[in-house]
Amino acid sequence: MNLSKESSTGIGVADRSDATVAGGAELRAGRDAWQTLIGGFLCYAFDAVDFAVLALALPLIIAEWHLTLGEAGLIGTAGMLGVGVSGVLMGWLADNQGRRRALLLSVAVFALFTAGAALAHRPWELMMLRGVAGLGLGGVWGAVTALVNETWPRAWRGRAVSVLLSAWPVGLIGAALMAGWLLPIYGWRALFLCGALALLAALYVVCFVPESALWQAQRTGQASRNNAGRKQEAVAVAEIFAPQLRRNTLLGTAAAACALTAYWGANTWWPTYLIRERGLSTQSMAHYLMLLNAGMFCGYPLFGWIADRTSKRTALLLCWGGAAVLLPVYAMIRGLNILLWMGPVVALCFASTGPLGAYLTELFSTRVRCLGAGFCFNVGRGLAAFAPFAFGALATRFGLAVSLGLCGAGFLVAALVMLLLPQDAPHAGGQGAT
Numbered sequence: 001m002n003l004s005k006e007s008s009t010g011i012g013v014a015d016r017s018d019a020t021v022a023g024g025a026e027l028r029a030g031r032d033a034w035q036t037l038i039g040g041f042l043c044y045a046f047d048a049v050d051f052a053v054l055a056l057a058l059p060l061i062i063a064e065w066h067l068t069l070g071e072a073g074l075i076g077t078a079g080m081l082g083v084g085v086s087g088v089l090m091g092w093l094a095d096n097q098g099r100r101r102a103l104l105l106s107v108a109v110f111a112l113f114t115a116g117a118a119l120a121h122r123p124w125e126l127m128m129l130r131g132v133a134g135l136g137l138g139g140v141w142g143a144v145t146a147l148v149n150e151t152w153p154r155a156w157r158g159r160a161v162s163v164l165l166s167a168w169p170v171g172l173i174g175a176a177l178m179a180g181w182l183l184p185i186y187g188w189r190a191l192f193l194c195g196a197l198a199l200l201a202a203l204y205v206v207c208f209v210p211e212s213a214l215w216q217a218q219r220t221g222q223a224s225r226n227n228a229g230r231k232q233e234a235v236a237v238a239e240i241f242a243p244q245l246r247r248n249t250l251l252g253t254a255a256a257a258c259a260l261t262a263y264w265g266a267n268t269w270w271p272t273y274l275i276r277e278r279g280l281s282t283q284s285m286a287h288y289l290m291l292l293n294a295g296m297f298c299g300y301p302l303f304g305w306i307a308d309r310t311s312k313r314t315a316l317l318l319c320w321g322g323a324a325v326l327l328p329v330y331a332m333i334r335g336l337n338i339l340l341w342m343g344p345v346v347a348l349c350f351a352s353t354g355p356l357g358a359y360l361t362e363l364f365s366t367r368v369r370c371l372g373a374g375f376c377f378n379v380g381r382g383l384a385a386f387a388p389f390a391f392g393a394l395a396t397r398f399g400l401a402v403s404l405g406l407c408g409a410g411f412l413v414a415a416l417v418m419l420l421l422p423q424d425a426p427h428a429g430g431q432g433a434t
Contacts, residue, residue: 032210033151037160039201039209040144041167043107046198047140048171049178050114053195054079054130055268056179056289057188059275059282064188065123069272069400073392076268077385078127082134084382088237090139091374094146095235099370100211103143107202109136114195133195138381142374145357150214150366155308161361162304162354169296169347176293180286218366240364240372248363248421249372255417256360256380259320259352262410265387265403266327273331273400278339288340295344299351304358312359313423315352317415322349324412331405349411363421 054076062072086106094102113133120126145161152160175191182190240249270292274285299319307315326346333339356377364372395403 032213035208036147036151036210037164039205040103040148040164041170042201042204043103043140043167043198044144044165045167045171045174046107046195046201047110047137048168049175050110050133050195050198051079051137052172052175052267053114053179053191056175056271056286057183057191058268059272060183060188061126062272067123069269069392069396070389071123073268073389075123075127075130076264076388079130079134079137080264080381080385080388082131083138084134084379084385086135086138087142087374087376087378087380087382088371089135091142091371091378092235092237094139094143094370094374095215095368098211099143099147099150099215100205100209102139102370103147104202104205106136106139106143107198107205109133110140111136111196111198111202114198115193117195118189118192138378139374141353141357141377142370145361145373146215146370147209147212149358149361149369150212157308157358159301159304159308161358162300162307162351165354165357166297166300166351168353169293169300169351172293172296173290176286176289180283183282183286214366235368235371237371237375239368240375245364245368245372249376251417251421252360252363252372252376253380253383255316255414255421256356256377257383258380258410258414258417259356260377260381261384261387262323262327262407262414263350264381264384265391265410266407268388269391269395269400269404273404277400278334278336280336288343291340292343292347295347296350298344299348300354302348303351304354307355307358311423312355312362313418313421315355316359316418319349319352319355320411320415320418323352324408324415327408327411328405331401 058072058075061067061075062069090102090106093105110133113129113136117126117129117133120129144164148160148164149157178194179191182194239245271285271289274280274288275282280288303315303319306318323346326342326349330339330342330346333342357373360373360376361369363376391403391407394406
């Protein structure tokens with residue numbers, strides 16, 4: 001399969017007719033598509049690293065500051081509230097000022113404030129810094145998925161977005177590696193300082209990743225014969241709640257909120273569960289999580305392939321249905337060897353953000369794509385903000401194993417909500433579809 005050849009025929013243009021330019025221009029379009037994928041991959045990998053450092057450091061933070069599980073969960077909740085706000089803020093910025101500009105601002109914010117968390121000496125200081133970092137952490141997903149969605153043809157889009165979002169488990173594996181090395185020797189503050197490494201990804205975007213040509217064409221009126229030569233009015237949040245989009249916006253947000261409540265409820269407490277209830281050391285916990293996230297990494301191409309061969313909704317139903325069944329089973333396992341190898345099997349079903357990213361971006365036209373998809377995903381994450389606190393409080397009473405197992409219910413509800421959405425998203429045409 002020659003993806004570069006496939007991607008050179010009209011990628012990054014307003015419609016397929018624009019692809020009939022000279023061969024050199026077509027080659028540049030192909031390079032732009034690959035550079036966009038690489039840049040997006042790097043930014044999303046560091047997004048995952050900066051998300052993960054809190055969960056990995058939480059056992060040490062709890063011990064140092066003598067926090068209850070509920071109190072520690074509030075630190076995670078603060079970051080998720082920032083993420084929810086950024087779903088609207090950065091989505092609006094991406095649709096009005098460009099996907100690239102929103103991406104760079106998002107990375108800069110989360111990199112600097114995650115590193116700044118190393119200076120926190122009180123829980124409320126860490127909560128405040130995580131809240132601001134969340135404003136950046138939540139903006140990356142919408143920008144990178146829109147950029148890749150607008151530079152890859154429909155036949156490859158599900159796989160391209162899945163490859164892009166497979167950066168998430170890669171970042172989590174990287175965070176676990178750093179945790180295994182840094183935490184026992186240098187403590188949790190050194191792990192937060194590593195958040196600044198995300199600025200390297202921003203530098204790659206500055207040097208190599210162009211703005212979406214489809215967004216540029218739409219903004220200057222080139223994508224519409226009726227308003228050629230006139231710039232579009234600024235995108236307003238109210239547009240994604242217009243009668244023709246309201247149902248998709250609300251259901252997409254509900255599905256994302258249910259799935260992400262389950263995901264963050266599980267992932268925030270997974271390291272603490274392995275240490276406190278299964279007796280692992282910090283280094284052993286890091287090894288377990290690396291293998292677990294390797295399973296998630298394998299899930300992205302698998303469910304991306306299923307999404308392209310069947311439909312993105314079918315892939316999501318398989319992901320979330322599998323997680324709803326397997327997560328409670330995993331939580332009850334006591335044998336450490338079985339726990340080790342069952343982890344990647346469960347995490348295989350955590351790869352839903354690949355098909356979800358491709359599906360949500362196709363629910364909306366180019367004009368409101370970042371705003372609409374970013375609203376669904378990041379407001380969903382914002383609604384899931386209280387998952388770390390809620391499941392932490394639940395664990396205080398019933399134990400982390402019970403709390404982890406109950407996260408499966410969130411995946412089940414997400415799958416039921418997805419059944420109410422269309423099988424094929426309304427804007428799933430070619431790369432120039434608006």
